[in-house]
Amino acid sequence: MKNPLPPLNAVRAFAVAARHQSFSLAAEELHVSHSAVSRHVKLLEEHLGVLLFERRVRQSLLTPAGQRFYQQVSAGLGQIADAAAELRQQAARPTIKINVRPSFALLWLTPRLADFAAQHPHIDAQVVTQTQSPDPAREDFDIVIRRGRDDWAPALEAHALFEDELVLVAAPGLIERLPLANLAGLSAHTLLTVRARREDWHHWAMHFEQSQSTTQVIRQFDYMHRVLEAAVAGEGLALCPTTLLGTHLSSGRLICPLPDLRMPLPRYYYGVAPQASAYSNVFIEWLHKQRP
Numbered sequence: 001m002k003n004p005l006p007p008l009n010a011v012r013a014f015a016v017a018a019r020h021q022s023f024s025l026a027a028e029e030l031h032v033s034h035s036a037v038s039r040h041v042k043l044l045e046e047h048l049g050v051l052l053f054e055r056r057v058r059q060s061l062l063t064p065a066g067q068r069f070y071q072q073v074s075a076g077l078g079q080i081a082d083a084a085a086e087l088r089q090q091a092a093r094p095t096i097k098i099n100v101r102p103s104f105a106l107l108w109l110t111p112r113l114a115d116f117a118a119q120h121p122h123i124d125a126q127v128v129t130q131t132q133s134p135d136p137a138r139e140d141f142d143i144v145i146r147r148g149r150d151d152w153a154p155a156l157e158a159h160a161l162f163e164d165e166l167v168l169v170a171a172p173g174l175i176e177r178l179p180l181a182n183l184a185g186l187s188a189h190t191l192l193t194v195r196a197r198r199e200d201w202h203h204w205a206m207h208f209e210q211s212q213s214t215t216q217v218i219r220q221f222d223y224m225h226r227v228l229e230a231a232v233a234g235e236g237l238a239l240c241p242t243t244l245l246g247t248h249l250s251s252g253r254l255i256c257p258l259p260d261l262r263m264p265l266p267r268y269y270y271g272v273a274p275q276a277s278a279y280s281n282v283f284i285e286w287l288h289k290q291r292p
Contacts, residue, residue, distance in 0.1 A: 006047045013040035014052060015077055018070040023060055093124045094279045099141040102129040103224035107244040116286050123279050136273035142280045148266035156271035162291045164241045166263040169254040171234040180257040183210040190236035192227045195220040200239045207263045241265055
């Protein structure tokens with residue numbers, strides 16, 4: 001019994017040649033020779049038993065039968081292309097975009113993402129850094145993580161994540177040179193801080209009922225990871241949230257010279273955008289397991 005389906009490569013060559021009304025242009029698009037296109041079309045005509053093209057010197061025109069066949073073939077190939085695109089999209093790794101501040105991304109989230117990737121290799125977790133709290137009406141993200149919830153967009157519901165504390169850290173070598181037994185000894189040191197949190201040292205002193213010298217040298221940096229780099233280099237004392245210390249303490253790069261002095265900070269919260277990916281819950285479940 002004769003196969004009712006025509007040779008599919010021949011059908012494709014015919015469709016491209018019909019669209020261009022030219023075997024030469026079809027050959028260029030398909031990256032084959034002119035004669036190859038001609039052979040495919042001839043094979044198709046023999047299979048169908050009809051003439052599809054009227055060959056001329058510089059042009060190949062569709063016959064009435066060729067026009068009817070092209071309309072149906074074109075629609076069929078379009079459906080195949082759409083079906084393939086849909087399957088590719090379904091097979092593609094779903095993406096989750098997590099909006100966080102730059103220092104939180106660098107010092108807390110990014111070092112942990114390898115664990116998420118190992119547990120969920122089919123999900124692509126992308127980190128988006130932004131200083132200000134995002135608005136889902138204007139920015140593209142699935143999950144937001146921020147300390148506090150004062151400036152959250154109305155469309156976001158804040159969910160408690162974990163607590164945090166502010167501690168004093170320094171390089172071991174610095175404390176060897178300039179010992180620090182209590183808060184009164186701060187005056188002998190340069191203090192390091194993030195520009196956006198330049199009041200931390202004042203709040204720290206007030207919290208422990210300690211006056212701060214008005215002539216104290218305070219160096220300001222744009223990001224917390226820069227503050228920590230300076231602290232590791234022995235350039236001064238730093239106040240850092242415990243969540244952002246990473247391995248600085250366990251590795252010995254930094255120490256807490258006054259370990260009992262810990263000032264509570266506003267807790268971290270997360271929110272899920274209204275248009276968030278369905279896979280966001282997978283990330284949230286993993287996120288809760290990362291609590292200190």
